[in-house]
Every structure is written in structure tokens, then in C-alpha cells.
Amino acid sequence: MRATKRLSSQFVRSAPVGKHCDGAGLWLVKRDDGGAQWVLRVTVHGRRREMGLGGFPNLSLAGARKQAEHWRSVAADGRDPVKEREAERRAVQRADISLAVLTADAFEARKAELKGDGTAGRWLSPLNIHVLPKLGKVPVTDLDQRDIRDTLAPIWHTKADTARKALNRLSIVMRHAAALGLDVDMQATEKAKALLGKTRHVPKNIPAMAWADVPAFYASLEEPTLTHLALRLLILTGMRSNPLRNIRLDQIEGDVWTVPADAMKGRKGATDAFRVPLSLEARRIIEMARPHARNGFLFPNTRKGVISDMTLSRHMERRGLAARPHGFRTSLRTWLAEATDAPHEVAEAMLAHVVDGGIVRAYRRTDFLEQRSKLADRWADLATGGAGQVVNLAGKGC
Known part of the structure; x- marks a missing residue:
């Protein structure tokens, strides 16, 4: 010894x-x-x-x-x-195993999976607003389906999407608590959903402008203001408002705008940056906006950051239009379906949608940039008052 x-x-x-x-x-x-x-x-x-x-x-x-x-x-x-x-x-x-504490712990564990490490706070919002004020102090081990039902019932039919997100986040928090070794009811959220029943809420699509009306609206954006220029580039690229408003000069190289992967939404399963082809008209708009650039951003706010999404929406509201900026993605997608012979996967790629499963994407290592460039040119031709002819991707446009 x-x-x-x-x-x-x-x-x-x-x-x-x-x-x-x-x-x-x-x-x-x-x-x-x-x-x-x-x-x-x-x-x-x-x-x-x-x-x-x-x-x-x-x-x-x-x-x-x-x-x-x-x-x-x-x-x-x-x-x-x-x-x-x-x-x-x-x-x-973990002596404090309240729902509020476990929610914060679960969020911290998932931050790396969220865009911008979840700094925008949207992941937590449904819980912070509708769940934690009522159930935040309840130990997760005591939480059951009746608690969840009673908490979400007031918004189940009126704010269905928010309620659904809150239920999904709660499920994640419960799984996180179980992984920590706490004795929680893993079926509580599913049982609460059964108690709440089918929602009566009918989702509404974002109002979109008919693609045939886009040229007239585009022509009306004649002032070299940030709002007009941003809306023009939004129409030409078919991108969502957030990456468009946050576009940086160092993301633009020649006729390609490369959007970082963490700035993209709706591309679950995709980890690469997304390349956006820039038509001649899109490059012209970018050059017009360059004098406004500040801190690397093409569309800066007057104080700090970038112009807000509401700035673009309010402009269309003041014009008495039902359509909203996001609706131009629908305009583009409808034009692709009705006026081009673009294959489904190419048309979806124009809107940065991820199609097919991970295995298919692993073998199909292309983002269809060349085909999308041709389509972007024709879309710009239409928007600026041209014919926007039917595009034949197999040969020359007819």
C-alpha cells in the first residue's frame, strides 16, 4: 500500500x-x-x-x-x-428546474443552429410572449398537457401560427429537459395539441402583384432614393427582404451577389452560401445605390443599421396597393411557371428554395447559376418594359 x-x-x-x-x-x-x-x-x-x-x-x-x-x-x-x-x-x-430556466438553457444549446446565433430573438418570442408569463415558474417536471392547453387556448384559433411555434418550442424544451435527466412528460405537447383540437384559423397568403403588372410598378420607382432602389433590386433578384436590405458591397463580385448561408431563410438542409445572378439592370441599380452606402451596407438607415422592412411595405401601402414586397417572389415564380420552360428545380432555385432530399442534393452539385442568369436577364427585360420573352433553357430564347 x-x-x-x-x-x-x-x-x-x-x-x-x-x-x-x-x-x-x-x-x-x-x-x-x-x-x-x-x-x-x-x-x-x-x-x-x-x-x-x-x-x-x-x-x-x-x-x-x-x-x-x-x-x-x-x-x-x-x-x-x-x-x-x-x-x-x-x-x-439545476436546482431551479422551472420552465423559464430550462427554456433559456435549451435556447443556449441551440443558438449555433439559429441564424445569427438567434440574436434576433424570434425563436424565443412565442414562448416569452404567450407561455412563460403564465408557466415560467412551473417546474418542468410538473408541467402537463392541461397546463399547456390552458395557456395556448386563447391564441389557438386567432394566432394559429404563433401558437404552433410556441408548441414546437415547448416540445424542444421538454426534450432538452429529458436529456438533462429530468423526469418530464415527453408527450405533454402532443397531448395538449389533441386537447386543443384542429385550429379554425385559415392562413392567408401574402398579397402579390400579378407579374403582368410588375413593369408599370417598376417604372413608377423612378426616384434614386434608397426605398425605390431597394424595391427595384428586390423585384429583379426575387430575394427575401432581409438579405436584400442587408446586402453588403463585399458580397457583390461582378454579376454575382453571394448571400451568406446564415442570412438565408427557408433553406433547411443547405449549408452553403447562395449565389444570386445579377442582370445588367440589377447591376445598374446597385451602382446607383453605391453613393448611399455606409459601413459596407448598400441600403443603410439614416441612423444606423439598414432600412427596415416596414419602409418598403409602407411605400406600397401609401400607393394604395394590396400587394406587399414579399409578394414579388410570387410574381416571379408565377412568371417562371407561365412564361418560361424552366424545369421545376431551376425555377425553385430562382427563389432560393431547397428541393429534394439531402442525398439527391449531395449528388446534384449545381446551383443552376447559368440557367438562372438567363432567367434573371429575361425577368429584368420584362420588368423594364421589354417583352420578357418565353425562355428556352435548352437553346436560345424564342
Whole structure:
């Protein structure tokens, strides 16, 4: 048996710089700055583990020996003392297992999967607004389907999409809690959905402008203001408002605008940046907007950041139009279906939609940029008052 208790209290108080063994893996490490640390070395499953026990004199020689004895017994049972101590610390931190605490923990774990690390706060919004004010203090282990039903019932039929998102987020939080070892009802959200029944809410599509009316509207955007220029580029590219409003000069190279993957929405399963072909007209609009650029952004706000989505929407509202900026994506997609022979996957790629499964995409390593460039040119031709002829992707336009 290894010798133990080699050190004395008197020696520990005046120990020179260096490592001093008390026996059975317990060491006193004296530093140059005069401080000292207790360290325990044990072997678990053939692997040496080293853990700090505390500093001297806050942890006395007797205290260090007591801790070392405890952790040696843990190692003797075949358990890693470092992991065991970490688990104990997590258990203490989880003493508060309220829904609010577990929601924050689940969000933190998922941040890397969310656009911009979830800084926009949209992932949490349905819970923060409609669930946590009522259930935030309830321990997740006590949460059942009746609690969830009673909380979401007021918005189940009036704000169906928000309620659905809240239910989905709750399900994620419950799975996160279960993964932490908490005894939660994994079926609580599904049972709550059954109790709530089928929603009466009928979703409404965003109003879109008929593609035949786009040229007249495009021509009306004749002023070189940021609003007019942004709307023109929005129409020409078919992109969503967010990446368009946040377009940066360093994302544009020649006739291609490369949108970072984390700025794209609705491309689940896609991890690459998205290339947007720029027609001659789109490049002309970009050049007109360049004098407005600030801090690298092509469409900056007057104070900071970029122009808001409401700026574009309100412009169309003031014009008495039912259509909204996002609706131009529908205009483009309808034109592609009615006036071109673009294959489905190419037409969907024009709107940055992800089609087919991951295996198919893995083998089809193309973003159809060349075909989309031709379509973008014809769409720009139509928008600027040209014929926007039927496009034959197999040959020349007819």
C-alpha cells in the first residue's frame, strides 16, 4: 500500500516552490507567486486523471486529505471523479428546474443552429410572449398537457401560427429537459395539441402583384432614393427582404451577389452560401445605390443599421396597393411557371428554395447559376418594359 500523510501542517505552511507529495496521489503544488494548490491524481480505466481540489490555506491539509479520500473511493468504483464532480455541480445549478430556466438553457444549446446565433430573438418570442408569463415558474417536471392547453387556448384559433411555434418550442424544451435527466412528460405537447383540437384559423397568403403588372410598378420607382432602389433590386433578384436590405458591397463580385448561408431563410438542409445572378439592370441599380452606402451596407438607415422592412411595405401601402414586397417572389415564380420552360428545380432555385432530399442534393452539385442568369436577364427585360420573352433553357430564347 502506498504511503500516505507524508506532509505535515508545518511543512505545508512553509513549503518551497515545487510539487510535494502527501501520498496516494495527493500533491501540494507551490507556485512562484507564493500561492499553493491541492491536486489529486487518480487512475480510472487505465487513464490518469488530475483534478484540482482547492487552494491552500483556504483548503487545509486535513480538508485536502478528506476530499482526496472521497474522490479516490469514486475512482475505485470505476467512476471518473472529474466527471462526477461536474455532474454534481450541474445538479446544483439545476436546482431551479422551472420552465423559464430550462427554456433559456435549451435556447443556449441551440443558438449555433439559429441564424445569427438567434440574436434576433424570434425563436424565443412565442414562448416569452404567450407561455412563460403564465408557466415560467412551473417546474418542468410538473408541467402537463392541461397546463399547456390552458395557456395556448386563447391564441389557438386567432394566432394559429404563433401558437404552433410556441408548441414546437415547448416540445424542444421538454426534450432538452429529458436529456438533462429530468423526469418530464415527453408527450405533454402532443397531448395538449389533441386537447386543443384542429385550429379554425385559415392562413392567408401574402398579397402579390400579378407579374403582368410588375413593369408599370417598376417604372413608377423612378426616384434614386434608397426605398425605390431597394424595391427595384428586390423585384429583379426575387430575394427575401432581409438579405436584400442587408446586402453588403463585399458580397457583390461582378454579376454575382453571394448571400451568406446564415442570412438565408427557408433553406433547411443547405449549408452553403447562395449565389444570386445579377442582370445588367440589377447591376445598374446597385451602382446607383453605391453613393448611399455606409459601413459596407448598400441600403443603410439614416441612423444606423439598414432600412427596415416596414419602409418598403409602407411605400406600397401609401400607393394604395394590396400587394406587399414579399409578394414579388410570387410574381416571379408565377412568371417562371407561365412564361418560361424552366424545369421545376431551376425555377425553385430562382427563389432560393431547397428541393429534394439531402442525398439527391449531395449528388446534384449545381446551383443552376447559368440557367438562372438567363432567367434573371429575361425577368429584368420584362420588368423594364421589354417583352420578357418565353425562355428556352435548352437553346436560345424564342
